[in-house]
Amino acid sequence: ALLFLGARLMQTPTSARRHEAEAQATVSLLVLLTGLFAGLHLALSGQQTGAAAGALFSASARTLLLLSAGLALTVRQTADDGPIARWRTILLIGAGVLHGAVLQGLFLNPWWGGGAAPAGLPVLNTLMISFLAPALLLAASGARRKPADGWSRGWTITGIAFGFLWLVMVLRHLFTGSAMGSAPIGRAEACAYAILLLLTALVFTGRRIGAATGLSQGLRQAAIPTSWIALAVATIVFGYLASPWWGPDTTPLISMAHLALLLGLYASGAAAAARLRGLPFPLDRAATAVSTLILFALLSLAIRAAFHGTALGDATSGSGLETWVFSALWAVFGLGILMLGAGRRDVVLRWAGLTVLLVTAAKVLVFDLARLEGVIRAGSFLAVGALFLAGALAARRLNRSRSDDPGAEDDPA
Known part of the structure; x- marks a missing residue:
C-alpha cells in the first residue's frame, strides 16, 4: 500500500520520475497479488469438502486474479505510458494465460487431467470459473487495448480457445456427469462434438467476432481449414462412429428417448453442415455432399428403428x-x-x-x-x-x- 501511494504521488504528466513511479506501482501490484494468493490459499485450505477444496478451483481463482489485474491495467492505459507500464500489462496477462493453459487446460483438466468433476448444475457450475470467465476476461482485454495490435489479437484468439474448451467441457459433463474423467465417449456425445465443430466453423465466417481487434478477417480465413476439418469429422462420426446399426458400437440404446436424441443430433448435424454451403468452392460442394450423406444415414436409421426399436444393431434378418x-x-x-x-x-x-x-x-x-x-x-x-x-x-x-x-x-x- 505504501509503495502504491508513493507511486501515485510521483506520477505526474511532467515528472521526470515517471519510470520510478511505474516501477513502484508494478512492485505494489505484485505484492498485492502475492498477498491475494496467500489469502486465497489460507481460505481454501480450511475447507474440507466442496468444490472449493479442489486444486482446479484454486488454480482457476489464481488465473482469474492475474487476468483481472491485466484487464484493470488495460483499462487504465494511456498514450504516454512508459515501457514498464506497457510491458507489465503484457506480462501479467501472459502469466494468466500460461497459468490457465497449463493447469486448467492440461494437468488439472476434469476430463484428461487430475482435476475434480465440476459442482453445480449441468451448465451453471464451476466450469464457468475455470474456462468461461478467463475467456471473457481475455476477450475484454483484447477489445479494450488501444490501438489494436498483435497482443490484442492474441488475447482474443486465446479467449476464443478458452470459450471453445468451456463448451467441450460442458458437453462432456452433460453426457457423463461426475464420471467425465473416466467414461468413454458415447454415440450421442460424439455427434455433439461434431456439431460443435461445424458451428464453430460457421461462427468464424461471420464479421462480428473479433471486429474490435481487427481479427474478423483472420477468422474468416481460418474458417476454411476449420470447415474442412469439421466436415471430415462429421463424415466419420455420422457416417460410422455414431451409428448404432453399422457402427463400432451396436449395443441397444437405453430407451426411446435416447433414440430420439440420437436422431435429433443427426438432423442437427445435417442442418449445420448445410449452413456451410455459402463458403467458397469447393467447400460449398463438400458441405452439400456431407449434409446429404447425414440425411441419408438419418433416414436409414429411422427406418431401422421403426422395425427394431432401440435394438438397431439386431443381427436377426428383417422382415420382407x-x-x-x-x-x-x-x-x-x-x-x-x-x-x-x-x-x-x-x-x-x-x-x-x-x-x-x-x-x-x-x-x-x-x-x-x-x-x-x-x-x-x-x-x-x-x-x-x-x-x-x-x-x-x-x-x-x-x-x-x-x-x-x-x-x-x-x-x-
Missing part, C-alpha cells in the same frame, strides 16, 4: 416388409434429392440423387429379388420402377423448363 420399405423410401429420397438438384441446378445434389437411385436399383435387383416373395416382391418392383420413371420424367421436365428460360444460367454439370 422392412426390406420393401427400405427400397421404397430410399427411392423416394433419391428422387427428391435429384429433383431438388435439378431445380437448383446443383450438380452435387443431382449426382447424390442419382447415386442413391442407383444403389436402390442394385439393392432391388440383387437383394430384394432373393429375399422377397410373392406379392411383396411384385409390389417392390412396381413401386420402385414407378418412382424411377417419375424421377426421370420430373428431371426431364425441370431441365426443359430451364432450357426454355432465356434468363437461366448454363448447367454447371
